[in-house]
Amino acid sequence: xxxxxxxxxxxxxxxxxxxxxxxxxxxxxxxxxxxxxxxxxxxxxxxxxxxxxxxxxxxxxxxxxxxxxxxxxxxxxxxxxxxxxxxxxxxxxxxxxxxxxxxxxxxxxxxxxxxxxxxxxxxxxxxxxxxxxxxxxxxxxxxxxxxxxxxxxxxxxxxxxxxxxxxxxxxxxxxxxxxxxxxxxxxxxxxxxxxxxxxxxxxxxxxxxxxxxxxxxxxxxxx
Amino acid sequence: xxxxxxxxxxxxxxxxxxxxxxxxxxxxxxxxxxxxxxxxxxxxxxxxxxxxxxxxxxxxxxxxxxxxxxxxxxxxxxxxxxxxxxxxxxxxxxxxxxxxxxxxxxxxxxxxxxxxxxxxxxxxxxxxxxxxxxxxxxxxxxxxxxxxxxxxxxxxxxxxxxxxxxxxxxxxxxxxxxxxxxxxxxxxxxxxxxxxxxxxxxxxxxxxxxxxxxxxxxxxxxx
DNA sequence: AAATATTTTTAGACAAATCTAAAAATTTAA
DNA sequence: TTAAATTTTTAGATTTGTCTAAAAATATTT
Ligand SMILES: [Mn+2]
Ligand SMILES: [Mn+2]
Ligand SMILES: [Mn+2]
Ligand SMILES: [Mn+2]
Numbered sequence: 243x244x245x246x247x248x249x250x251x252x253x254x255x256x257x258x259x260x261x262x263x264x265x266x267x268x269x270x271x272x273x274x275x276x277x278x279x280x281x282x283x284x285x286x287x288x289x290x291x292x293x294x295x296x297x298x299x300x301x302x303x304x305x306x307x308x309x310x311x312x313x314x315x316x317x318x319x320x321x322x323x324x325x326x327x328x329x330x331x332x333x334x335x336x337x338x339x340x341x342x343x344x345x346x347x348x349x350x351x352x353x354x355x356x357x358x359x360x361x362x363x364x365x366x367x368x369x370x371x372x373x374x375x376x377x378x379x380x381x382x383x384x385x386x387x388x389x390x391x392x393x394x395x396x397x398x399x400x401x402x403x404x405x406x407x408x409x410x411x412x413x414x415x416x417x418x419x420x421x422x423x424x425x426x427x428x429x430x431x432x433x434x435x436x437x438x439x440x441x442x443x444x445x446x447x448x449x450x451x452x453x454x455x456x457x458x459x460x461x462x463x464x465x
Numbered sequence: 466x467x468x469x470x471x472x473x474x475x476x477x478x479x480x481x482x483x484x485x486x487x488x489x490x491x492x493x494x495x496x497x498x499x500x501x502x503x504x505x506x507x508x509x510x511x512x513x514x515x516x517x518x519x520x521x522x523x524x525x526x527x528x529x530x531x532x533x534x535x536x537x538x539x540x541x542x543x544x545x546x547x548x549x550x551x552x553x554x555x556x557x558x559x560x561x562x563x564x565x566x567x568x569x570x571x572x573x574x575x576x577x578x579x580x581x582x583x584x585x586x587x588x589x590x591x592x593x594x595x596x597x598x599x600x601x602x603x604x605x606x607x608x609x610x611x612x613x614x615x616x617x618x619x620x621x622x623x624x625x626x627x628x629x630x631x632x633x634x635x636x637x638x639x640x641x642x643x644x645x646x647x648x649x650x651x652x653x654x655x656x657x658x659x660x661x662x663x664x665x666x667x668x669x670x671x672x673x674x675x676x677x678x679x680x681x682x683x684x685x686x687x688x
Numbered sequence: 689a690a691a692t693a694t695t696t697t698t699a700g701a702c703a704a705a706t707c708t709a710a711a712a713a714t715t716t717a718a
Numbered sequence: 719t720t721a722a723a724t725t726t727t728t729a730g731a732t733t734t735g736t737c738t739a740a741a742a743a744t745a746t747t748t
Binding site: 278 | 734735736737738739742743744
């Protein structure tokens with residue numbers, strides 16, 4: 243029932259990979275964790291033995307229900323700690339990942355439930371990602387990638403797909419943050435860049451690469 | 466420069482043992498960490514190699530300046546986290562030790578300095594123990610064990626030498642907490658128990674064993 | 689379909705941290 | 719000052735998590 247930090251890092255990574263792909267490959271985990279494929283195979287045998295995943299050699303693998311539940315518990319801790327670091331200790335959002343990567347492995351249900359209450363049971367972390375509750379339930383996020391957002395509709399930036407400080411400084415230069423109102427005004431086929439209006443006034447150009455990392459939800463009230 | 470959690474636990478334990486004894490023995494560390502003497506010897510070789518302690522086989526050992534500095538850093542983290550757990554997350558003082566034992570190993574200077582500021586740079590932890598600052602300096606605590614406190618002098622409970630919940634419940638039953646005013650009114654030679662007055666009104670009897678775990682400082686103002 | 693490339697697994701090794709059992713050194717007692 | 723008891727160290731294993739190199743399986747080209 244208690245897992246090592248190494249096991250937890252694998253579980254979390256596999257969970258995130260299978261959200262997109264369904265089935266996960268040895269190499270994709272190795273790449274994500276910056277380790278060797280051989281190490282991944284070793285760990286897969288262990289996690290299979292502990293009945294956290296479905297795995298047949300050479301056939302790929304995925305977490306079963308027990309594995310998914312475990313993963314959501316780790317993700318819950320990671321995102322609550324990130325929220326604590328940003329909201330309470332005034333870290334910037336690009337400074338929290340490494341520390342949360344350690345804090346997520348602290349074993350204490352009492353700790354994480356008290357932290358959750360202290361933070362006011364937040365629904366989203368500083369990057370706009372949903373925080374699972376103690377039962378593993380997450381608010382569903384009807385977010386759309388900015389590249390797929392219709393023209394002239396006002397939405398709200400609700401999450402960013404990267405946590406690099408390079409991206410943070412670019413966003414802050416363009417006066418974009420989580421919660422900013424945004425509408426796509428024009429699409430330029432040549433370089434796939436778009437022109438957007440921020441908070442109903444500022445017009446800025448956004449590269450295709452940046453747009454791929456921004457997620458928007460439609461405003462549920464008139465702009 | 467970064468140490469493993471196992472190394473840090475040894476360093477902290479040796480520091481605390483050498484505060485009393487000066488020189489530390491293999492067995493005393495083994496007992497404190499509930500491990501085998503052989504494991505202690507193994508670790509001593511490693512810590513000597515890393516130049517944290519003075520050690521000659523069969524002769525005992527002690528931390529050098531680098532080792533002491535490292536120990537104080539770990540103790541700082543441990544006590545700041547305990548303060549956070551009690552003051553902010555409303556843990557009871559007998560519930561924090563195990564979690565702080567994990568949290569003390571999180572590696573991030575930024576984290577611990579921000580936490581320190583957020584807590585208001587506290588000088589003492591919930592058990593009354595002094596918290597080293599980021600340079601390793603600790604407030605000197607002129608505390609006296611209750612068994613050595615003179616008769617009829619009013620003092621203040623400032624620290625407890627144990628964190629067991631058995632002790633906590635006993636203290637709360639006697640209406641004693643950190644900050645309580647206390648004076649020793651009578652000494653009973655038969656069982657070495659003492660009668661004390663709490664907050665200038667309540668008379669209670671304290672066993673020799675309990676008194677050994679209570680530390681008192683003289684009030685610097687008139688009672 | 690065969691050849692080639694890629695992915696995955698196995699084999700064997702290593703460092704960290706632990707253990708038990710036995711040997712060596714030191715301390716205490718007779 | 720020997721003998722006995724205690725403490726400490728060594729020797730040899732074990733578990734966890736990692737690695738590299740080589741073999742096996744699968745996928746992609748030609
Ligand atoms: Mn992690
Ligand atoms: Mn996040
Ligand atoms: Mn610890
Ligand atoms: Mn304490």
